[in-house]
Amino acid sequence: MPSILIADRDENERIGIGWLITSCAIPYDQVYSAATMAEVVACMETHTPDVICLELDMIGRGQWDTLKLLVEQYRPLVLVMTAEATFERAMQGIELNARDLWLKPQTPEQIRRVLTRYCQERKEGSGLRLTALGKAVGVDQATYQELFTPGQKTSRPYPLMLAQLEDPHRHPELLRFLEAYPFRERPTLLPLSDAIVGIFSLDEVDPLPNLHQVGKRLLRDWEAAFDDPLSLVMYHSDEKTEDLNKTYIDASQALHIRFFKGYRQVSVIKSRIAWTMIDPFLTPAEQRAWIDMLHDGNKEELKQWMYRQFFFKEEPYPEPGLLRIRLTSILAQVRRYMKAHGLDHGKVEEGYHRVFETILYSPILYRIVQELLLFIYSLVDSVHHQKEEARVDLIELAIRYIEGRYTDPDLRLEDVARHVDRSPAYFSTLLSQKQGISFRQLLNQLRMKEAQRLLLETSLSVQEVAARTGFVNANYFSKIFKEKTGTTPRLLRNQKKI
Known part of the structure; x- marks a missing residue:
């Protein structure tokens, strides 16, 4: 025994x-x-x-x-x-x-x-x-050594299945599922740190159609019992190589297709993935376009640019690593935008680093694009809010300036605009947007309010009140006073005496 x-x-x-x-x-x-x-x-x-x-x-x-x-x-x-x-x-x-x-x-x-x-x-x-x-001599069973060692010839080509979960910590659970699964032709299962390799011993000349059916059924049964997203690659090379290591390397390249298609997919591959090579860095023209789009804050334009660049519908796909570099190149322009508006600190800075990590490590492209867009949207909103607050502060500064000088008959719109470091046209428009009145209307409101106080609380003559509130001509003062209050300065004063 x-x-x-x-x-x-x-x-x-x-x-x-x-x-x-x-x-x-x-x-x-x-x-x-x-x-x-x-x-x-x-x-x-x-x-x-x-x-x-x-x-x-x-x-x-x-x-x-x-x-x-x-x-x-x-x-x-x-x-x-x-x-x-x-x-x-x-x-x-x-x-x-x-x-x-x-x-x-x-x-x-x-x-x-x-x-x-x-x-x-x-x-x-x-x-x-x-x-x-x-592997025992005489036993047709693939091994880790053949999988990882170049030049280890096998008795014949092997079709491969690569199974990968979004959460690799659940691979032991997937392995148990595969070990118990009722395959018609049971594969040799070799678990790795990032995937589980299934090596089939199929005798068909073209086993891919059968493998495709196996993959679809396997994916359906997994999803019926478990919630973790699964990606499957079914691979059989046209080259008929007997080197299992080369077959595995070629097949593992196909795992990266999930970067474009996501999980819950079966990819049937018969040759090494031919990635398209691209220049990953933004051109000077693209950099200027990004600066303009961010400055304009047009979210729809930003979204459409990203969709055109990164949502690929057909093969051959760009090499995923190059796309990650291109995304970081875009993030560099976003970084410049952050610094230009003093947003490179606090929670915004934490969000920037979080998006950077997503670009480097997230396995799915559309998730990266979505996270980057959401971060950019929040930046645009923050800058817009910042500008709105600055505009409000600018109007408040202007009003305080006017309140201190409205008695000056020579006070003009140009003087106030110069004080807040804006053009007269811009300041006039901003004042109308925020206060709903023009500069002249605001100035007359302040002057009339002070004139009413002087008429009711002092014995100053109408001409003296006009002079103290910025009017050179008493008759013009009386005309404006009646337009704004509905009565004349003398009638208001007489009402006080009654």
Whole structure:
């Protein structure tokens, strides 16, 4: 009967796997456990277990050479476990000639099935020479080593499936879904840090139509059970290459199509993606256009410019990295706009950095464009509000100036406009917009108000009141007074005496 070593830092994991072996009657003669590297070494040298279930994360960097020597010497069947679905962990498994890579957490049913299979292989003593992560001589099964090592010829070309979730932390959940999925031709599944690779053994001359149907059904079934967006690439090269690494590199390029199409898509690819090369930087003319559009604050014009530049409907698409550079080039013009209006601080500055991060790392183009546009809209609104406040402040400054000098008969519109550093025409228009009256009407309102006070509260003559309120001619004063108040200066004063 074969024996097994369960090496894991987590006591609950060790006890749980041991209990599963016993309760499911998996026929291992001895079940050993180890919580440290030292205990692994001692167990292998003392008991030479036939199967090792090893947590990769427990092995320190200085302990790898020792572990590899032990595996080479005693040749156990190795299963490696990890909670990190990364390329580094996969390569560590390859170095140990591991039979399988096990992503935590695993279901008890999966654990039982795997350990039963390993036990049966050891009992039967098939004599197959095991190599990196699952390939046995004579067994037509792809491996991590073939996937990542150039020049590793396979027996024939392999169609590939690349599955990628928007949230990579849920890839273990996707892996379990794929492992349990009822494929007609079950693929070899190789989980990576950013995607899960499915390698099919289809015999059709052109397997892509079949792969397309598989992809559509798989996407539909995933979305019926889970809410996380999934992107699928189904790839089979026209070149008929037998180099799985080259096939994988070409297929992984196709994952970037989601940058244009979004998730919840199946992309069927038969050749390497040919991106269009573009100059990512704004031309001087485009820079001037952006300065003008921002200055004008025309949101619709800004939106249409962005849509024309970045919403692509047909292939070939521009290389995504170049588009990100182009978006940062636009953001540089926005930055100039911010600085010109003193908005490069506080929450606006935080928003700028947030948009910059979105441009660099967001996987979907339309989301980047939308976030950039929303940020620009908020900037335009802030500048418009800033200008409105400045205009209000300018009118208030002008009114205070007029209130201090309305008794001057020579006070003119040009004097007030000069005081607020604006042209007479601009100031006159702004005053009419904000106050609803002209400069002359405002001036006469202030003069009439003061004239009424003087007539009611003092014994000054009408001619003296006219002089004190900015009128050189008493008759003209009386005419304007009657137009504005409906009575004459003398009648108003007589009403006081009654």
